[in-house]
Amino acid sequence: MDERIEIKLTHPLAYGDTTVSVLKMRRPKAGDFRGLKGMDKPFDMILDFAAALTDLSPAVLDRLDVEDMPKLIEVVSGFLGGFPGTGKT
Numbered sequence: 188m189d190e191r192i193e194i195k196l197t198h199p200l201a202y203g204d205t206t207v208s209v210l211k212m213r214r215p216k217a218g219d220f221r222g223l224k225g226m227d228k229p230f231d232m233i234l235d236f237a238a239a240l241t242d243l244s245p246a247v248l249d250r251l252d253v254e255d256m257p258k259l260i261e262v263v264s265g266f267l268g269g270f271p272g273t274g275k276t
Contacts, residue, residue: 200250210237211241212262214266219239
């Protein structure tokens with residue numbers, strides 16, 4: 188079963204002819220963590236990882252409103268919580 192986590196956006200993303208009002212993020216699999224880079228640039232890493240989990244391009248997520256960022260950070264950080272260098276032990 189493909190469990191999706193939904194993040195309702197306060198400010199929907201518009202790109203092309205599409206508007207995204209809810210980010211539907213799948214739970215990551217072990218392989219999603221391969222080559223995960225950017226712990227020195229956490230926002231880059233969070234946006235790239237979220238793009239992979241939502242099947243949206245990083246360029247689309249770059250348009251995410253600053254008011255919606257904390258929700259995205261909370262979800263992605265929850266996946267990374269137990270990894271070295273992420274702050275949680």
